[in-house]
Amino acid sequence: MSYHVYGIGNALVDKEFEVTDQFLADNNIEKGLMTLIEQDQQVTLLNNLKKEFGLKKRAGGGSAANTIVAISQFGGKTFYACKVADDETGNFYMKDLAVAGVETKLDQIKGYGVTGKCLVMITDDAERTMNTYLGITSDFSEDDLHIEELCDSEYLYIEGYLVTSDVSRNAAIKARQIANENGVKTAFTFSDPAMVTYFKNGISEIIGGGVDVLFCNEEEAQTFTNTSNLNNAIVELSKVARKVVVTRGSKGAKIITDNIHVDIEAYSVKAIDTNGAGDMFAGAFMYGLTHGMSDRAAGMLASESAARIVATFGARLDKNTQKGLLKNYNNQPL
Numbered sequence: 001m002s003y004h005v006y007g008i009g010n011a012l013v014d015k016e017f018e019v020t021d022q023f024l025a026d027n028n029i030e031k032g033l034m035t036l037i038e039q040d041q042q043v044t045l046l047n048n049l050k051k052e053f054g055l056k057k058r059a060g061g062g063s064a065a066n067t068i069v070a071i072s073q074f075g076g077k078t079f080y081a082c083k084v085a086d087d088e089t090g091n092f093y094m095k096d097l098a099v100a101g102v103e104t105k106l107d108q109i110k111g112y113g114v115t116g117k118c119l120v121m122i123t124d125d126a127e128r129t130m131n132t133y134l135g136i137t138s139d140f141s142e143d144d145l146h147i148e149e150l151c152d153s154e155y156l157y158i159e160g161y162l163v164t165s166d167v168s169r170n171a172a173i174k175a176r177q178i179a180n181e182n183g184v185k186t187a188f189t190f191s192d193p194a195m196v197t198y199f200k201n202g203i204s205e206i207i208g209g210g211v212d213v214l215f216c217n218e219e220e221a222q223t224f225t226n227t228s229n230l231n232n233a234i235v236e237l238s239k240v241a242r243k244v245v246v247t248r249g250s251k252g253a254k255i256i257t258d259n260i261h262v263d264i265e266a267y268s269v270k271a272i273d274t275n276g277a278g279d280m281f282a283g284a285f286m287y288g289l290t291h292g293m294s295d296r297a298a299g300m301l302a303s304e305s306a307a308r309i310v311a312t313f314g315a316r317l318d319k320n321t322q323k324g325l326l327k328n329y330n331n332q333p334l
Contacts, residue, residue, distance in 0.1 A: 004076040004153070006157065013061060015055060036133075042131060056122075061120075066276050071283045081105075082144075083140045086111070128274050138164075138168060139167055139168075154184070157186075157187045161195060176208055186211040188207060193217075196224040213243045244257075276316060281306040
C-alpha cells in the first residue's frame, strides 16, 4: 500500500486570535463550538477581530487535515483529498500541506470561488471557539475523492464536519462504501459537539454499518448516544465501531476494543489553546495504529502529543517536536 492513512475533510485556513469572553458575548458568538457563518458575516467579524485584538497567527487548518499532517510529520505516508479555490489562500494551503509531507492533487485541481477560512478565537481559559465560512470546500464532492489513492491506503479517515454540506456528506458516504469494498479500514471523528447535536442523522448516515475506529470526546459520545454517563455511551458506540477512542481532557482518554478498556493518563500542562488537541490525538493514535504500536503505547503518544498542542498556540506542532516525542514510544511493547 502507498499510504498509511488517506484523509478527506474541509480545507480551511485558520486565522487565530486571542479574545475575551466579553467579545464573544457582545457578538453573540456561542463559546466552545464551531459555528458556520456566511462570507459577509465573516468579513465583518474578521475586521472587528483585527481592530480589537490583532491577528495572532495564520495557518493551514481543517480537522482531518490537522490529523493527516500529524501522521505525516511522525513519519507516516498520507494523502489528503480536499478542495481549495485558485486564490492566494488556496495556494497557501496547498504549499502548507506539501511542506508537511502530505500528498494531494491540489496542484492539478483548483476550483473557481473562495477558499474556506476559519476564525479561531481563544479565550483566557484556553477554550477555542470557531466561526467558519466553508467557501469552496462545501462543494467537496464524489468527483474530488481520487479513488485510486483511496484504494491504495490502509485507512480512510473522515472528519465529522463534512456532514454540514449535503454534497460533502454524500462524498463521505461514498468514500466509506468504496473503502469497505476494497478492504480499506475506516476511521471517523465526530469533530465537534455541534455536529452530533445538530446533524446526528447525517453522522449516522456517514457511519453506515459501522467503522473500524471512532474518535470522540466525552460530550460528543453522550450526546450522540443520548445517554447520561460515559459507560452507557461506550456500550452504544461499540455497536458501530470496532475500536472506540474517547478523549476526556484532563482525565485522559479511554480506548475500547472488544470490551477491553485501556485507560490513558493525561499529561499535566498549562493550557494556552485547546484548538487542534483532538485532531493531534487522533493523528498520533492513527500513526501508532498503523506502525505496530499497542493501544496503550499509541494512546500514550497521542496523550502527550495532544498535551503539547494545548500548551502551544495553534493547532499543529513542528516536525522536530513530533519526532522528539516519537523517540519515547518507538520501543514500547506491542
